[in-house]
Amino acid sequence: MKKKGARLLKRSPPAPAGARFQIADLCALLETYLGKPEVADVYNTYLFSAEAHAGQKRRSGEPYIFHPLEVARILAEMHMDSKSIIAAILHDVIEDTPIAKQEIIANFGADVAELVDGVSKIDQIEFKTKEEEQAENFRKMLLAMTQDIRVILIKLADRLHNMRTLGSLSPERRRAIARETLEIYAPIANRLGMHSWSQELEELGFANLHPVRYRVLAEARNKRHGNRKAIVDKVRTGMLNQLRAEGVEAEVSGREKSLYSLYTKMRQKALSFEQVYDVYAFRIIVDQVDTCYRVLGIIHNLYKPIPGRFKDYIAIPKANGYQSLHTVVFGPYGISIEVQIRTVDMHRVAEAGVAAHWLYKSVEHGVQVQKRALQWLQDLLEIQQQAGNPNEFLEHLKVDLFPDEVYVFTPKGDIRKLPRGATVIDFAYDVHTDVGNQCVGARINHQLVPLRTVLRNGDHVEVVTAKTARPNPSWLDYVATGKARAHIRNYLKNLQRDESVKLGARLLGKTLLTGGVRLGELSEERKNRLLQTLKLKSWQDLLADIGLGARLAAVVARQLLPSGAEVTETKDISPTLAIRGTEGVVVTYARCCRPIPGDPILGFLSAGRGIVVHTEDCPNVAKFRKHPEQWIDVSWEKHITGVFPVSLRIDVKNQRGVLAKVAAAIAEMEANIDTVSIEEHDSQNSSMHFTVEVRDRAHLARLIRQVRGYETVIRIQRTKG
Numbered sequence: 001m002k003k004k005g006a007r008l009l010k011r012s013p014p015a016p017a018g019a020r021f022q023i024a025d026l027c028a029l030l031e032t033y034l035g036k037p038e039v040a041d042v043y044n045t046y047l048f049s050a051e052a053h054a055g056q057k058r059r060s061g062e063p064y065i066f067h068p069l070e071v072a073r074i075l076a077e078m079h080m081d082s083k084s085i086i087a088a089i090l091h092d093v094i095e096d097t098p099i100a101k102q103e104i105i106a107n108f109g110a111d112v113a114e115l116v117d118g119v120s121k122i123d124q125i126e127f128k129t130k131e132e133e134q135a136e137n138f139r140k141m142l143l144a145m146t147q148d149i150r151v152i153l154i155k156l157a158d159r160l161h162n163m164r165t166l167g168s169l170s171p172e173r174r175r176a177i178a179r180e181t182l183e184i185y186a187p188i189a190n191r192l193g194m195h196s197w198s199q200e201l202e203e204l205g206f207a208n209l210h211p212v213r214y215r216v217l218a219e220a221r222n223k224r225h226g227n228r229k230a231i232v233d234k235v236r237t238g239m240l241n242q243l244r245a246e247g248v249e250a251e252v253s254g255r256e257k258s259l260y261s262l263y264t265k266m267r268q269k270a271l272s273f274e275q276v277y278d279v280y281a282f283r284i285i286v287d288q289v290d291t292c293y294r295v296l297g298i299i300h301n302l303y304k305p306i307p308g309r310f311k312d313y314i315a316i317p318k319a320n321g322y323q324s325l326h327t328v329v330f331g332p333y334g335i336s337i338e339v340q341i342r343t344v345d346m347h348r349v350a351e352a353g354v355a356a357h358w359l360y361k362s363v364e365h366g367v368q369v370q371k372r373a374l375q376w377l378q379d380l381l382e383i384q385q386q387a388g389n390p391n392e393f394l395e396h397l398k399v400d401l402f403p404d405e406v407y408v409f410t411p412k413g414d415i416r417k418l419p420r421g422a423t424v425i426d427f428a429y430d431v432h433t434d435v436g437n438q439c440v441g442a443r444i445n446h447q448l449v450p451l452r453t454v455l456r457n458g459d460h461v462e463v464v465t466a467k468t469a470r471p472n473p474s475w476l477d478y479v480a481t482g483k484a485r486a487h488i489r490n491y492l493k494n495l496q497r498d499e500s501v502k503l504g505a506r507l508l509g510k511t512l513l514t515g516g517v518r519l520g521e522l523s524e525e526r527k528n529r530l531l532q533t534l535k536l537k538s539w540q541d542l543l544a545d546i547g548l549g550a551r552l553a554a555v556v557a558r559q560l561l562p563s564g565a566e567v568t569e570t571k572d573i574s575p576t577l578a579i580r581g582t583e584g585v586v587v588t589y590a591r592c593c594r595p596i597p598g599d600p601i602l603g604f605l606s607a608g609r610g611i612v613v614h615t616e617d618c619p620n621v622a623k624f625r626k627h628p629e630q631w632i633d634v635s636w637e638k639h640i641t642g643v644f645p646v647s648l649r650i651d652v653k654n655q656r657g658v659l660a661k662v663a664a665a666i667a668e669m670e671a672n673i674d675t676v677s678i679e680e681h682d683s684q685n686s687s688m689h690f691t692v693e694v695r696d697r698a699h700l701a702r703l704i705r706q707v708r709g710y711e712t713v714i715r716i717q718r719t720k721g
Contacts, residue, residue, distance in 0.1 A: 598697030
C-alpha cells in the first residue's frame, strides 16, 4: 500500500451500518492469517471503495459496497493474500465509478491496479452482439490471467456472490447469467481444481437455468430416501467403526450428491432418476498415501464393490491436479454409495485448487496445481491468438473446458463413451474390430457422412460396412482412441509384412540371379548361417527387411553367394524389378510426380516404406541421387492392370457450365475424378486442377485430346512437382 492511501484512515466511514459490520467481520477473519499492517491496508481500501460507490445500489436495493466486501470475504476464506483482498474490494471501481486506473495505481500500487483492470469488463467498445461482447471480455480476462492467476480467482469469487444474489433479477436475466455460469465459470473453477466453488456454481446455475427440473429432481430425491440424514449417519458410523477396528485413524464425512451432478449423469447416460443409484457420496481423509490403499481394502471388505466403478486418481491425477481414490459400493438399504479416499493435502488441493498455494503455503502440491493451471492458460492464449474472431475463441474455450468425453448412441440405443475428437472410425472399432476393419462410411442422425467425421454428444451413429473394405494408412491421421489406432496399425503391419516378404523375395531373387544362383536353390544350412550372423529369427524376417528397404538386397546376396561370386548385371539377366501395380503398401507412388504405366520410372528404397516410385523427370529425383545405393531399377509389367492417379491443370475461359463440360469429358473417357479445385486469375480466365485416375499413358493421352477439343479450354497439361 502506498502512503497516499493511508490518509483514508482519517475519513469517517461513509457506508451504512451493514457495511461497517461487514468490514469488521472481514478484518477479524484477515487477522487470523495476515499481519496488522496488511489488515489496515484492507480497511483503507474499504474506505476508498465505499466513498467511490457512495449512493450506488444493487438491483436488490442494498448498498453496492456490500457486493465487493462479500467477494473479498469469499477470497479471505481461502486465505488469499492482501493484494487479492484489496483488488476484490476495488474490482468494480474502474468500471462503475469515475475513478481511473491511474488513481488506483497512485493509491494502491501497480500490482493491485493490474488485478482490478484484469477483472473489469470492456465497456468502451461497441459490439454487434452480446455473444461478441462476452467473448471479447473473456479474451481480455485470459490475457490478464496468464500474467497473474489471481485475476480469475477474483472473477470467480465475484461470479459466486452474484449467483448467490440472483433473486432480484428478471427470470430472463437470471437464466442468461446461469447459462454463462454453467458453460464458462463453473468449468473454469473445475479446471483450476477448485471443487467447492465449482460445485456451488453448478448447483446455483442449475437452479436458476432450469428451476422446474431442479425442483422435480429435488422432490424425487427426497421421496426416494425420506430419512436421508439417518442413512448418511448409519453408513458413516459403520465406516468409522470398521476403520477404528483396523487401527486406522480417519475423518469420515457423508452427503447427498449434488442435484446438478445427478442431472448431468441422467442426461449423459440417458438414464431415468430411478436408474441413478450412487446418490450418496462419502469422503475418507487419512494421513498418508499408503493408508489410502489400505482403507480401500477395508471398505471393499465392509461393502461389496461394484465392478468397473473403481478409479485411481492418485496414481494418475486429473488434468487439474485432483488426486483421490474413487470406488462405488453396495451399501445398506440396497443403495449404492460413492466413496472418495484421499490424504489431508489432497483434500486441501481438491477443495481449493490453485488457491491451495495461498491457503496452505506448506502444501507443495498446490504449487504444482498452479503450474498446471498456468500451462493450461498459456495453451488457451495460443488458441486465442489463432482464433479468427471472438466467437470462435469462445467456442474453443468451451470445448477445452468440458470433460474430454463424448457420449453417442448405437442403432440399438446403447451408449458408447469416446474421447473428445473421436471420429466414425473410433466408434466403429469400439463396436467391434471387424466393423472397424470393414467400415466405409456412416450415418450420423440418419445423414450419410465420411469416416473422418468427428462425433458429438448425443449423435446416433450407424456404421456402413463392405466386406471388401480394408483399413487405410490415412486413417491414422484422424483417429483419437488407442484401441482404433492399435487395430489399424496391427492390420497394416500384418498386411505390410505379407507384401514386404513377397517383394523382398523378388528383390533378392533378381539380385542372386546376377551371381548365377536361383533363390530356390539356396540350401537351408546357408540360410540359417546368415540368419545367425544377422541375429534374425526366420527367413521371412530377412525377406521382410529387404522388402521394406531396411536391408539392401545386393548386400544380402553377397553374403549368400559362394565366395568369389560377384553380384553383377549380365546381358541375359536383368536385375530390373517389374512393377505390377498390385504390390500394396510396400510399393508407393510418389505424389510429387504421380507415375503411371508407360512413364520411365525409378525406384527409391525407403526404410520402413519399401519402394517409392518416381518418374525419371520428377523434380525431386535430383536430391535423391546423392544416395545411389538406395536406387533400384524398376519398370512396368507389360500387362499391368488397375488405375493410377495423375495431376492435370486445365486453363479455361470463364463461361457458364465450363466445369460441368470438362468433368463430363473426363467421365466420357472412363476416368474417375478424385479431386478438383478452381483458381481464378481474373474475370475471364481460370485454372482447374484435377486429380484423375487413368490406366496408363495411352489412356491419359486420349483423355487430354478429348478435353482439348472444347473451345472453352485454353490449355491442358500434366503437372509434376
